[in-house]
Amino acid sequence: MRAVNIYMEANPNPNSMKFVVNFMLLQDGISFDYPDKASAKDSPLAQQLFDLEGVERVFYMSNFITVTKSDSVEWLEIQDAIRAVIKPYLEDEKPLLLEELDKDPLFDENDSEVVKKIKGILDEYIRPAVEQDGGAIGFAAFEDGVVKVSLQGSCSGCPASAVTLKQGIENLLKRMLPEDVKEVVAEGV
Secondary structure, three states: OOOOOEEEEEOOOOOEEEEEEOOOOOOOOOEEEEOOOHHHOOOHHHHHHHOOOOEEEEEEEOOEEEEEEOOOOOHHHHHHHHHHHHHHHHHOOOOOOOOOOOOOOOOOOOOOHHHHHHHHHHHHHHHHHHHHOOEEEEEEEEEOOEEEEEEEEOOOOOOOHHHHHHHHHHHHHHHHOOOOOOEEEEEOO
């Protein structure tokens, strides 16, 4: 049986909470976002978490699981139940995912030079900050100067994400790639 320690960490989204464990769950830069139970068919742990009243979203990355709750419940009402699902599951060393990854989803050898630069900036400068807040940012597309990203985990639905997107991510990309990047938009927000 694996020794599992879990602590909770708040983030800018009041409906999301990071449940941080004492070991890596996924390799660096890899994340999985489950916006509902149906999308979590390849993750038995996420399925169990969705069975708890008030759980609306489950997100895995690095050494943490971010859970987003509905407005109808308070953290004090469900945090212990969430921990009671995560801890024994990880102690028994059950698989987080039923399928293994065969390649790094961030980088593709067929990307243009500009897209490679954008992805590199997102990975080096943006991902660590967003990850610290219990979320992730994914590259979706680049066309006609517009970078499309997906916001995952606690960033999805967070009141502060629009400010982060425009004042943080867009300003950084425009400053570092002024000839290429004109705007950054979030998909599915």
